[in-house]
Amino acid sequence: MPYEADKVRLMKIMKTKEKLNEAIYHTVGLLEVEAWVTKEPVTYSQKTVGNHVRLHPGDRWGELWDCAWFRFAGVIPAEAAGAKIVLLIDVNGELCLVDESGTPRQGLTNINSEFELALGLPGKRVVDLVPSAAGGEKIELWGDAGCNDLFGHYRSGTLKEAVIAVCHEDIRSLYYDFEVLLELAEKLPDTSSRKAKIAQSLYDASNCLSVINAKRVEQAAGIVGRELAKQGGDPSLTVSAIGHAHIDLAWLWPIRETIRKGARTFSTVLRNMEKYPEYIFGASQPQLYQWMKEGYPELYEQIKERIKEGRWEPQGAMWVEPDTNISGGEALVRQILYGKRFFEQEFSQEMKVLWLPDVFGYTGSLPQILAKSGVEYMMTQKLSWSEYNDHPHHSFYWEGIDGTRVLTHLPPEDTYNSPAAPRSLVKIESDYLDRNVSGHALMLFGIGDGGGGPGEEHLERLAREKNLSGLPPVVQEPSLAFFQRLAQEGARFDTFKGELYLEKHQGTLTTQARNKWYNRKLEKALRELEFGSSLLHALGGSSYPAAKLEEIWKEVLLYQFHDILPGSSITRVYDESLERYAKLYDEVHAMISKRYAELAGLAGWTGETAIFNSLPWERKEWIRCGEKWQWAVVPGMSYLKLEDAVQYKEAEGIRASEGMLANSRLTVRFNEEGHVISIYDHSQQREVIYPKAVANVFTVYEDTGDAWDFPHDYRETVAGTMKLMNSIFRIDGPQAIMEQHYQYGESFLVQRIVLAADSDRIEFQTEAEWNESGKMLRVSFPVNISSDQFTSDIQFGQIKRSTTRNTLIEFAKDEVAAHHYIDLSQPDYGVALLNDCKYGHSVQGHVLDLNLLRSPSYPDPDADRASHRFTYALYPHAGDSVTAAVHRKGYELNVPLVLAEGNIATETRRDPVQLIRMGHPSVMLESVKKAEDSEHLIFRLYETDGTRARTAVSFGLDCLSIEECDLMERPAELLREHCSEVELEFTPFEIKSLRVRIRD
Helix, strand or coil: CCCCCHHHHHHHHHHHHHHHHHHCEEEEEECEEEEEEECCCCCHHHCCCCEEEEECCCCECCCCCCEEEEEEEEECCHHHCCCCEEEEEECCCEEEEECCCCCEEEEEECCCCCCCHHHCCCCECEEEEECCCCCCCEEEEEEEEECCCCCCCCCCCECCEEEEEEECHHHHHHHHHHHHHHHHHHHCCCCCHHHHHHHHHHHHHHHHCCCCCHHHHHHHHHHHHHHHCCCCCCCCCEEEEEEECCECCCCCCCHHHHHHHHHHHHHHHHHHHHHCCCCCEEEECHHHHHHHHHHCHHHHHHHHHHHHHCCEEEECCCCCCECCCCCCHHHHHHHHHHHHHHHHHHHCCCCCEEECCCCCCECCCHHHHHHCCCCCEEECCHHHHCCCCCCCCCEEEEECCCCCEEEEECCCCCCCCECCCHHHHHHHHHHCCCCCCCCEEEEEECECEECCECCHHHHHHHHHHCCCCCCCCEEECCHHHHHHHHHCCHHHCCEEECCECCCCCHHHHCCCHHHHHHHHHHHHHHHHHHHHHHHHHHCCCCCCCHHHHHHHHHHHHHHCECCCCCCCCCHHHHHHHHHHHHHHHHHHHHHHHHHHHHHHHHCCCECCEEEEECCCCCEEEEEEECCEEEEEEECCCEEEEHHHHEECCCCCCCEEECCEEECCCEEEEECCCCCEEEEEECCCCEECECCCCCECEEEEEECCCCCCCCCCCHHHCEEEECEEEEEEEEEECCEEEEEEEEEECCEEEEEEEEEECCCCCEEEEEEEECCCCCEEEEEEEEECCCCCEEEEEECCEEEEEECCCCCHHHHHCCCEECCCEEEEECCCEEEEEEECCCCEEEEECCEEEEEEEECCCCCCCCCCCCEEEEEEEEEEEECCCCCCCHHHHHHHHHCCCEEEEECCCCCCCCCCCCCEEECCCCEEEEEEEECCCCCCEEEEEEECCCCCEEEEEEECCCEEEEEEECCCCCEEEEEEECCCEEEEEECCCCEEEEEEEECC
8 A cells, every 4th residue: 555644654664763772682590589689778798788689670679869779690591592682781871891900891770851851761781791692691780879860869669670681673673764754754745756755764664574584674774774875965954973971960869879870871871982983982071081080991091092082072171060259359360271171281271172061151252261371172062041132143253342253153953962863963054043154063972961872772773873765974073073173164053152141040149148159259269268378388388288279179170060059959069069168168167377477477477477468469457366456457469467568547437326437537327127218428428328218128938949040020020138137336456346136937037237437338248048949038228310221240350231121131131140349320320239258130111139048949959048148248439340349349348458467477587578569440360379280379350341551560579581372281381481561451350370480
């Protein structure tokens, strides 16, 4: 019946495909299964230390996150002689088979991609044993198992399958022939003659397979083979495919499980490379490679061999795939510095591609950071998740805030979990937004997030799709080769300027506030430690602690991974990271104290207190030494004996009385609820708060979201406000203080509103016991300023954003990322809202709004139900943010002056020096450190305000040479020799790194 109805033919074809799938394997024996179960992983040498159980299919072996070493044993029956023998194993979890030495051999998982159901649910359960059995061979295999699937879920922890089976290779091959051709036909238009012929061919083959035996299978393969042999013509689009397994270093599982995920995934890749000669795989994140090197050295050596061969591509330029909204500027530099150095040292390869498939938005500072690190290309796909506006390009130049451009590609399939099926290629061709000017697109195939990578189904499909008529041709190749080809078309690509904003996951700017607090504090503490260590090293004191600093930095960078720092992981991840953060915090501050004590001792101040200023401008501040308040003046990037820094100053004009705080500059008034109703700026004779509005109200909103997202219309669901229980007004030395106690539900908040003598900022020092669920706490300041734009502090610069909601793009950017401050200014006056650990902000009209806490219940049901501390500050000022040097106020809030007592004086006295001086107020020193591979010091400077800046930079020690270098610390230009001063010119937001050799 060659003209049978299409519906009837399709049903028969699909049923035949199912019959083929069921006929690929048939069981010829059972495996004996026993396991030794433990709560945490143990090594191969300890494999029999756990609770011993013998198992049959259906028997339960563990609870969520339990671990077990499994032993599988059996004998190939004599009647299987001559057949290809495989094992079918499914422990309802993740399993990694090992060889006789305990080295990972192959990963097995039961469900792989439940977060993208359209991609299918391929599992890995087949173990190739012998291509042609003799019969009677004994089987003994060991495997390391986790009682969890790829996404951390618990599926009863029972053994599902453990059998010896014959694999009918001819049926298996024919099954994939059917699968690829059937899906190709489904994706072709109904009017296509190609579709009709494929459908008829599959129908004819199905009729031939009414009985499945070797002869019929051979006949059917010949029928469909004619259609598989048809090739495309000259292509308009070629798809570059690379195997991939995006592995979240923590998410719905703890970090310890990620290490085992890496072993399972990578061992599976190596086995598939043995079976599929054209298979090219790539993996990012040096941290993951480092874990393999430490935990599985023999597996790591196999990976290195495949890298050397060119079939395994190290990808990405960063230590991990970090969040780029919250991580600080220097942290992003260190991600690349340590990431690229690892790949160069281990594999002799320089990374040219930034690989960030899954992060939640991209700071506008990133293109310059990439370019100055030798990174030419960027790959991501997350922008396809935006909810309101589609990104206009898949291939384009991304231009950062400073004007630097980097060639960027978003795989048009909008996934890093491609099934590599005909539907993948059809979607790439149909959805590629730049197909009019580009003939190349990238496809990442395999199972990611929880790991696993490509399975046989991906590679079998690709083998049939290389040049199959009806689809764009596919070539398996490294992503770098794709980008180099894409760059040849670059002259026709458009440019997109500014941040790449993801219209989703704004909740990650606030969720898990304690991790964000530690991240900010450790970034600043490491800056302080490197300043002190660099200065001490330059003065001939203790050696620079390079190894320890690298160790600490790498752990901080790990916790900046895009599902840890943003707050989107399970409870255990935060229990463990908070414990480590606390230890790192104490360790870094102890090292700071030790180095500062040695610097004071080097100056001869044994037993006396010194004061240190690591910011590059003179600071005049009230400091507390013991119980005594003093006014100190400390030069930038230097230190003084406390008694030399202290100057006499009266704390004049401060007042704290019922409903009011005041100093000589500002008067702050409160209503009976404790809200701010007025801030009067005496020097400018103007009111800061919007008429009849109230500020600093702790508003609680209903929040039905998860860790990633809160409702866009949250303003319509106010749950209430925190209620003032009592307030105390008092004077403490030079400070006028209002201490307020608030309550909402089961939550409590204590806030000290502080106005210091002669200060131009109001600090809100806050401690909170937050015990709410499904709620979000925000605070806002309606200010008497009119502007269509506000300024947000970001890494190495600032960005202007809209205060209006005139367009859908503006509407979508309601919650935005900022670091030290946001500022709303008119040309003559403005107000900045500063903070010491918050990132989620919103400015609509004249209202500055800060997201303080939120407590979603997924994936961590305990998220932020805890004790918190944070400080924000309001800084009214004349002029705009540049005139008022708001960036300096932000740094001063985040980088306090440090007191240290001098230790035993050394024989060699060295007086304090000002390590570096800069003459322009818009030039900031972000960091100073010892170079990685020499005795030079590295000084990282940038222009803060979007202006051109020419400045003299001088050093307090004799310099043998001053060079400009890139962010990898490679010298670019010799600026001066035997001179301690240099003139530098900065373009807007330009980063400059100086490589300085100090005279010994």
